[in-house]
Amino acid sequence: SQQGEEDPQALSIQEGENATMNCSYKTSINNLQWYRQNSGRGLVHLILIRSNEREKHSGRLRVTLDTSKKSSSLLITASRAADTASYFCATDSGTGNQFYFGTGTSLTVIP
């Protein structure tokens, strides 16, 4: 399975701190995406990074991609209580027709 794995499974931090979560995957990809899921809701797209990119920013989010290590990290800076959610990485399949999701990191930001 191409399914990625996020690490850690759970993370608890104080408001204002930075949160870093990692994703590892198994086979070559064309792109990697990060999604957020609030409790009881659907997933919301955060950022997409292509295999020829090493770093990408969007607001307080910074994503890095290391294709040699088959890993990616998501950094949320200056976290807020509203960032409390589960975060998933998603990779495309070899054919590019499918998304494969990891098992997620549950982030709790304590006010």
Add this chain to the structure above:
Amino acid sequence: DAGITQSPRYKITETGRQVTLMCHQTWSHSYMFWYRQDLGHGLRLIYYSAAADITDKGEVPDGYVVSRSKTENFPLTLESATRSQTSVYFCASSVTRADTEAFFGQGTRLTVV
């Protein structure tokens, strides 16, 4: 309303019954997907569709049937529900293949008793 909607939001059914989960999107996205989400497994792809009348299996297709007669609709049918199919089901769509963002519905929580 524009977007992707799933119905019902909650469903309880008995073992052996047929149940259909509905998914409707208003963007005319080519690709649509069905996932199930279970604790410890993340999201697993059941079926996907690249266009009307084109469907293909994902990681866990057994016990499920899909159809896509119209671009905007992608129903998922459990032909004979089993307790192992108790899960939260998410439908998603994307403009093209997996190189663009996917838009998710709110999910259907299905309980098979």
